[in-house]
Amino acid sequence: MKLQKLTGVWIPLVSIFFGLLAGAIIMLLFGYNPVAGYIALWNGAFEEPYYTGETIRLITPYILSGLAVAFAFRTGLLNIGVEGQVLVGWLASVWIGLAFNLPMIIHLPLAIIAAIIAGGLWGFIPGYLKAKFHVHEVIITxxxxxxxxxxxxxxIRNVLTDGSERTEHVAETASLKVEWLTQLMPNSNVHAGIILAVGAALFYWYFIEKTKYGFELKAVGYNSYASEYAGMSVKRNIMVxxxxxxxxxxxxxxxxxxxxFGYMTLNNGFTNIGFDGIAIALLGGNTAVGVVMAAGLFGVLKNGALNMPLSAGVPHELVDIITALIIFFVAASYMIILFREKLTNIFNNVKTKLQKGRGK
Incomplete structure (x- = not known):
């Protein structure tokens, strides 16, 4: 068990190291200074309070999308529909923020709860189809x-507006913007959602690791047949x-x-928050702490990359290459470990047979 825990910690760290190293080599090959490039990346993420605020703003939804993917992974499911669930949650929160005129103590929690319910219902549909009709969740999501x-x-076009491409701003009573954060990181879009994101990570950890319901969900993910034999409702747990x-x-x-944003606009394409959540969950090993750290890395890379062309002349697309390399090394590390375990099992089986042969 200790070895498994260490493996889960070291694989992402080693993968990050090799990803950054490979990125440095690529910079050298194309005539860029990797030291200047990485210093520019770091400064672009944290040099000024504004940059720090923007980095935290990016990290916030990444934590939650990573938790969404990781939760499904831990229970044996592949939720590739996080992107769509993000969109319906976004819409629900803005809708509540526009439709009601209530005190903040009611309005803000109501908008947050509406987003959670909307995303939950959008996730429940493929869960229901999987449980009742055995439709593969990857396809439907x-x-x-x-x-x-x-x-x-x-x-947006026909209900929330009169043909406009974006909604009005939500009421201040439904906004997550708080004055003390704005003063700490002026001009940035940082908001109190980071507190909710960290709270969600704590909830994820406690629910999965410390509750009976979390144990049931993990058990169904490990072996649905054994779980059903033990009296657990496999169909219910898939939907939940x-x-x-x-x-x-x-x-x-x-x-x-x-x-x-404080509003919603027409989307010509996806936000990629949900798709990035897949990589974040993989890099974080589907654990709460791992997801938070992986989301932090993604936020730093994405925001810091904007400064690389300005300060070091390095194209920001290179950061996408580095991110892809990190994920590649994570996947490769797991494959190497799996291959090593299989070789070990083969060796042990051969050794056992030889010992039995000598005994005869």
Missing amino acids: IMMNYVALYSVNAI SMAISGGFAGLAGAMEGIGN
Whole structure:
């Protein structure tokens, strides 16, 4: 068990190191200074309070989308529909922020809860189809991303506005912007959603690791047949798992709707928050701490990359290459470990047979 825990910690760290090293080599090959490039990346993420605020703003939805994917992974499911769940959560939070005139103590929690419910319902649909009709969740969640995208656009244009491409700003009573954070990091779009994101990570850890329901969900993911034999409801747990996963994603959408932007606009394409969540969950080993750290890395890379062309002349697309290399090394590390375990098992089996042969 200790070895497994150490493996889960060291694989991402080693992968990050090799990803950054490979990025440095690529910079050298193309005639750029890697030291200047990485210093520019760091400064672009943290040099000034504004940059720090923007980095935190990016990290916030990444934590939640990573948790959404990781929760489904831990329960044996592949939720590729986080992107669509983010969009419906975003829409629900903005809708509540526009439709009601309430005190903040009621209005803000109501907008947040609406986003969680909307994302949860959008996740429940593929969970229901998986449980009742054995429809593969990967296929249905991918399809529902497009349903969400075009449905949200239609609602913005025909329901929330009179044909406009974006909604009005939500009421201040439904906004996550707080004065003390704005003063700490002036001119940035940082908001109090980071507190909710960290709280969601704590909830994820406690629910998965410390509760009976979390144990049931993990058991169904490990072996649905054994779980059913033990008296657990496999179908119910599949639906609950996808709904909770969607709830995390819906909350990520609220971070954008009532936090970062304060409105919603027509989307010509996906936000990529949900798709990046897949990489974040993989890099974080599907653990709460790992997801938070991986989301932090992604936020630093994405925001810091904007400064690399300005300060070091390095194209910011290089950061996408570095990110892809980090994920590649994570996957490669797991494959190497799996290969090593299989070789060890083969060696042990051969050794056992030889010992038995000598005994005869």
